[in-house]
Amino acid sequence: MQEKGTISIHTENIFPIIKKFLYSDNEIFLRELVSNAVDATQKMKRLSSLGQYNGELGELQVEVALDETAKTITISDNGIGMNADEIKKYINQIAFSGATEFMEKFKEAKDANEIIGRFGLGFYSAFMVADQVEINTLSYQEGAEPARWTCDGSTEFEITEGTRTTRGTDIILHINKDSEEFVSKQKLQEILDKYAKFLPVPIKFGERTDQVPDGEDEEGKPKYMSVVSDNIINETTPIWTKAPSELKDEDYLQFYKELYPFSEEPLFWIHLNVDYPFNLTGVLYFPKVKNDFDFQRNKIKLFSRQVFITDEVKDIVPEFLMLLHGVIDSPDIPLNVSRSFLQADSNVKKINTYITKKVADKLSEIFKADRKAYEEKWSDIGLFVKYGYVSDDKFNEKAKDFVLLTNTAKENYTLNEYKEKVTAAQTDKDGQLVYLYTNEPEKQDSFIQSATKKGYDVLVMNSPIDNHFVSQLEQKLEKTSLKRVDADVADKLIKKDDAPATVLTDDQVTQVKTVFEKAITKPGFKVELESLNPDELPVTVTMDEFMRRMKDMAQMGGGMSFYGNLPDNYKVVVNGNHKLISRILETGDENEQAQLAKQAFDLALLSQGLLTGAELTEFVNRSVSLI
Numbered sequence: 277m278q279e280k281g282t283i284s285i286h287t288e289n290i291f292p293i294i295k296k297f298l299y300s301d302n303e304i305f306l307r308e309l310v311s312n313a314v315d316a317t318q319k320m321k322r323l324s325s326l327g328q329y330n331g332e333l334g335e336l337q338v339e340v341a342l343d344e345t346a347k348t349i350t351i352s353d354n355g356i357g358m359n360a361d362e363i364k365k366y367i368n369q370i371a372f373s374g375a376t377e378f379m380e381k382f383k384e385a386k387d388a389n390e391i392i393g394r395f396g397l398g399f400y401s402a403f404m405v406a407d408q409v410e411i412n413t414l415s416y417q418e419g420a421e422p423a424r425w426t427c428d429g430s431t432e433f434e435i436t437e438g439t440r441t442t443r444g445t446d447i448i449l450h451i452n453k454d455s456e457e458f459v460s461k462q463k464l465q466e467i468l469d470k471y472a473k474f475l476p477v478p479i480k481f482g483e484r485t486d487q488v489p490d491g492e493d494e495e496g497k498p499k500y501m502s503v504v505s506d507n508i509i510n511e512t513t514p515i516w517t518k519a520p521s522e523l524k525d526e527d528y529l530q531f532y533k534e535l536y537p538f539s540e541e542p543l544f545w546i547h548l549n550v551d552y553p554f555n556l557t558g559v560l561y562f563p564k565v566k567n568d569f570d571f572q573r574n575k576i577k578l579f580s581r582q583v584f585i586t587d588e589v590k591d592i593v594p595e596f597l598m599l600l601h602g603v604i605d606s607p608d609i610p611l612n613v614s615r616s617f618l619q620a621d622s623n624v625k626k627i628n629t630y631i632t633k634k635v636a637d638k639l640s641e642i643f644k645a646d647r648k649a650y651e652e653k654w655s656d657i658g659l660f661v662k663y664g665y666v667s668d669d670k671f672n673e674k675a676k677d678f679v680l681l682t683n684t685a686k687e688n689y690t691l692n693e694y695k696e697k698v699t700a701a702q703t704d705k706d707g708q709l710v711y712l713y714t715n716e717p718e719k720q721d722s723f724i725q726s727a728t729k730k731g732y733d734v735l736v737m738n739s740p741i742d743n744h745f746v747s748q749l750e751q752k753l754e755k756t757s758l759k760r761v762d763a764d765v766a767d768k769l770i771k772k773d774d775a776p777a778t779v780l781t782d783d784q785v786t787q788v789k790t791v792f793e794k795a796i797t798k799p800g801f802k803v804e805l806e807s808l809n810p811d812e813l814p815v816t817v818t819m820d821e822f823m824r825r826m827k828d829m830a831q832m833g834g835g836m837s838f839y840g841n842l843p844d845n846y847k848v849v850v851n852g853n854h855k856l857i858s859r860i861l862e863t864g865d866e867n868e869q870a871q872l873a874k875q876a877f878d879l880a881l882l883s884q885g886l887l888t889g890a891e892l893t894e895f896v897n898r899s900v901s902l903i
């Protein structure tokens with residue numbers, strides 16, 4: 277048997293394209309060839325189970341072998357094999373609808389994945405690294421003749437009689453000069469670890485030597501002996517392929533360790549398992565993240581029938597769940613198409629919705645089953661839940677029952693519980709509920725104390741997502757607004773009808789205002805006199821809630837740059853009902869008035885950490901002279 281011919285594609289220069297333009301991730305050649313080999317063994321298994329093959333199935337296996345001297349990589353399998361006609365059909369006639377379309381598309385394609393999968397060029401990715409490729413194969417069919425195909429990367433091929441005596445296929449790559457990095461055991465092991473670690477058929481790559489216990493020596497010390505065995509690089513039944521009922525917690529934890537050897541133990545996990553209307557399995561883990569936004573994203577690995585595809589799962593997993601770890605395996609995700617196509621794909625949308633629902637259900641289940649355990653995990657999962665609450669309507673709908681608010685006493689409340697708790701004390705004169713919060717409990721302590729004295733509760737909102745969370749709460753909760761505790765003096769935070777009457781005459785108000793305006797020369801500070809409780813501080817420095825939020829947003833790049841450019845503006849609230857004000861009015865001495873006003877103002881700044889540098893020194897000196 278000898279035949280020469282031309283590979284039937286209409287575009288002569290397909291190989292240069294494959295080689296040159298798809299160069300960047302050329303390591304996927306191994307993924308493609310090993311997957312083909314696995315497919316061939318799986319087909320064999322199917323034929324056998326369907327009764328269409330009655331011979332010996334044997335132990336199905338794929339082997340990757342490296343010959344460093346000959347600079348070849350051989351991928352062998354004992355799958356269905358091919359006869360010469362099948363080679364012609366499957367290999368020579370590259371099965372894509374049109375070479376013209378291919379030529380068009382390759383220009384747009386961002387990576388080799390897009391091209392290779394889209395056009396069924398898996399096998400031809402071999403030419404990214406080899407200048408000569410051989411197929412040596414024997415079909416499983418009775419009486420089949422072994423066949424050998426060779427091609428040097430031009431469109432010329434040759435088919436001759438093969439040398440295989442057992443069922444299956446060897447693909448032999450003669451690695452080209454530019455790709456010698458692949459003539460390395462370590463490199464191949466790395467690639468196999470990345471793409472083939474969970475393939476369903478054992479993949480052998482060379483041998484390994486293990487030291488196993490071998491009794492004791494004369495002195496009674498344990499003895500070891502070297503045992504050489506096949507180096508099987510994969511686990512053929514990873515946990516996501518098993519039924520949850522077969523698995524124990526240890527199995528999930530063990531698998532997590534395998535995936536992320538350097539991570540802390542996960543908090544809990546969700547086993548995904550659907551087969552209608554799409555196919556998807558997987559395990560998603562909730563890692564410990566604390567209040568840290570700098571953790572690594574892209575920790576979810578995407579597989580298609582146990583072949584690793586990518587760890588970029590954007591669009592498939594909702595944005596807020598990108599913080600999760602784990603694996604997703606689905607043959608229904610179009611793996612090789614462009615991003616915009618992926619976004620519009622209806623399966624992808626369904627998968628996204630399914631994952632969101634599963635995660636929400638799991639959280640709800642833990643919350644209901646063991647509130648205490650849920651609260652203990654809150655510092656870790658709070659970020660996910662709030663992120664989802666803010667960014668995903670469907671999740672929001674479910675999360676409203678298990679998102680928690682934490683106050684300065686470290687007590688946790690659901691939204692409903694909190695509403696009940698504060699309604700009596702924190703409803704203003706217009707029937708609006710006002711929730712108070714602090715983002716820096718230490719710095720805002722004096723404000724928190726004043727609010728607490730009035731019987732108000734203060735929430736802690738100090739995680740990176742809380743800015744958005746606060747706005748979202750305002751949108752979702754009825755007749756409720758949120759105010760940072762330092763947005764105003766405690767008396768004014770929640771407007772009530774029972775404001776204390778002023779003890780000052782209009783004249784006195786003007787007089788006191790002038791004293792303070794003269795004493796406070798710092799730019800951006802505006803003096804206002806208010807009649808507050810006599811036991812409130814004499815002077816309080818506040819920043820308007822609206823203004824502050826706009827500035828915060830500008831800082832986070834929220835497009836409010838107009839506000840970001842405005843100078844900081846503070847309100848200096850002087851408590852007209854405080855004893856100190858009577859003292860200022862009583863002494864006619866302008867110098868003493870100024871001293872007292874400055875001292876009270878500095879104390880207000882000091883309590884908020886706003887007094888620094890020369891001003892702080894001046895304050896200390898003044899204080900010393902006053903005692």
Ligand SMILES: Nc1ncnc2c1ncn2[C@@H]1O[C@H](COP(=O)(O)OP(=O)(O)OP(=O)(O)O)[C@@H](O)[C@H]1O
Nearest residue numbers: 312313316357366367392393396397398399400445
């Ligand atoms: N090791 C093998 N054993 C038996 N048949 C094979 C083997 N490798 C390739 N083939 C045959 O050659 C065909 C073409 O393979 P190729 O990798 O180019 O495309 P594909 O596997 O059909 O699609 P893709 O790899 O893009 O998912 C396969 O469908 C299969 O019929």
